Amino acid sequence: xxxxxxxxxxxxxxxxxxxAERLLHERGTRVSVAEVAAAAGVSKSGLLHHFPSRDALLxxxxxxxxxxxxxxxxxxxxxxxxxxxxxxRAYVRTLCGGSExxxxxxxxxxxxxxxxxxxxxxxxxxxxxxxxxxxxxxxxLPEDRALVVRHAAEGLANAASVAPYLxxxxxxxxxxxxxxLAGPVEPRTTAGPGS
Numbered sequence: 697x698x699x700x701x702x703x704x705x706x707x708x709x710x711x712x713x714x715x716a717e718r719l720l721h722e723r724g725t726r727v728s729v730a731e732v733a734a735a736a737g738v739s740k741s742g743l744l745h746h747f748p749s750r751d752a753l754l755x756x757x758x759x760x761x762x763x764x765x766x767x768x769x770x771x772x773x774x775x776x777x778x779x780x781x782x783x784x785r786a787y788v789r790t791l792c793g794g795s796e797x798x799x800x801x802x803x804x805x806x807x808x809x810x811x812x813x814x815x816x817x818x819x820x821x822x823x824x825x826x827x828x829x830x831x832x833x834x835x836x837l838p839e840d841r842a843l844v845v846r847h848a849a850e851g852l853a854n855a856a857s858v859a860p861y862l863x864x865x866x867x868x869x870x871x872x873x874x875x876x877l878a879g880p881v882e883p884r885t886t887a888g889p890g891s
Contacts, residue, residue: 711736725810780836784878791853792871803857
């Protein structure tokens, strides 16, 4: 296949995924393959060439969204930080004000709830969960701290999407606290006799 053919294929696939995600956010899983094809500017048969079924398309939307979120977090990693917790701090920055798209990803109105019953979705979610477990295990912070900070950031992103539970000032305060918690653990010193 020529380079132009590969680029066209990638552009078509991206257009279909973007249209499907937009329509899923607007209408939920009631959206049809024909509607997605029309919104993407491709024929239904063209869409089915890339995604052989509606379920395959919806799974691809989920995988694409998870990958975009991962990429967004990695863009927030500060390469100049040479200490434990760099990725966890990037995760906090991404979810707590660094990326509106990522914050929307964890909102209660996100499409994830409607996709959870989709055949194959458990595999997609399990792979994503395993990915993040590995990343945070290699990030250098104790597991308990990483778990608390990670899930607190997700909860803050969720709360920020439902006004008035968390305003911008409160989100900034919470973000600062989580970033501090995502810093390296200071070694404990034991006071000896006569200290």
